[in-house]
Amino acid sequence: MGYQLNVQGFNALLSELSQEYLIYAPKCYPGGNTFSDTDCIRYGEIRRAEEIVFDRKSDYSFKEVLFPVSETLFYFTEEHVKEGDCPRKKGAVIFLRSCDLHGVKNLDEMFGGNGPSDYYYQRLRENVKFVLMGCSAAFENCFCVDMGSNVSEDYDFSVDKKDDFYYLDCKDKEIGEIISGLPHGEMEVCPEHVTQTKVQVRIPENLDASVAKSTMWDEYDNRCIACGRCNFVCPTCTCFTMQDLFYTDNGKAGERRRVWASCMVDGYTDVAGGGSYRKKNGERMRFKVLHKVLDYKQRNGHHMCVGCGRCDDICPEYISFSNCINKLEKAMEEVSGNE
Secondary structure: OEEEEEHHHHHHHHHHHOOOEEEEEEEEEOOOOOOOOOOEEEEEEOOOHHHOOOOOOOOOOOHHHHOOOEEEEEEEOOOOEEEOOOOOOOEEEEEEOHHHHHHHHHHHHHHHOOOOOOHHHHHHHOOEEEEEEOOOOOOOOOOHHHHOOOOOOOOOEEEEEEOOEEEEEEOOHHHHHHHHOOOOEEEOOOOOOOOOOOOOOOOOOOOOHHHHHOHHHHHHHHHOOOOOHHHHHOOOOOOEEEEEEEOOOOOOOEEEEEEEOOOOOOOOOEOOOOOEOOOOHHHHHHHHHHHHHHHHHHHHOOOOOOOOOHHHHHOOOOOOHHHHHHOHHHHHHHHHHHO
């Protein structure tokens, strides 16, 4: 069923949902971006429709709502261990784009289907409803169409904002009942989606692990500065490390935290004895790219990258992930010619 709500009606819906859910959406943080006097669009708790940013791509993904940057797993003393409290006391409603909704599927596979289910992820993943934000046009650096993530059906309700009205396609019975009790119009609503992007990528059909032997990765030894920003804005990167925080000098009381980590930064592949598997930045780029567009698909049947383009947006060295993908075909030819 499709609905039309005005601003007052949509705010009434958000107010009703806030009784049982925390509501997260892209919102503007003035002056909070990398460069001075620039705003940052990132996810935060909202209460009113006017706070939601519809006309810009979020600089950071929804990921930290389900997978916090830092999360205390447990507290410990000499005699006792206590599980850390869940970071969220209520359910969650998350507004996100189609590409990010595909990213949720990848997170679910990584934390729920990649071995034993991750308890800490699942307790945040439970009781979550997703709101699909329609895209009337592609944003800069997006290549979702080529990655097959421009359309999604796995939402509880969708919303398209046009002028002063909000158009909803609702699949969730509970939310539908709330909307039915508000002043509304009824009509057929189909979430907007893009069918073409300015940036396009082509992943070679014959792509395999032999491309790791190509010289294309060498240029990133100097270009990449190993800041890890591409990983931290990516909706599908899931790497983390463990950190112990000690309250006393004897090291027998404290807490263990799970903290985001990055395959692109120094120290990620360090092992006992002083060794490191990928010291060069080009080797790290190779690992990241092939994980996103090769081995993940071999295991799960679809690519890990969803084509949101945030990695291109945030890189301080203007390294383009989409351009890197488009170099793979020539790299395969190089490897084949050398064999």
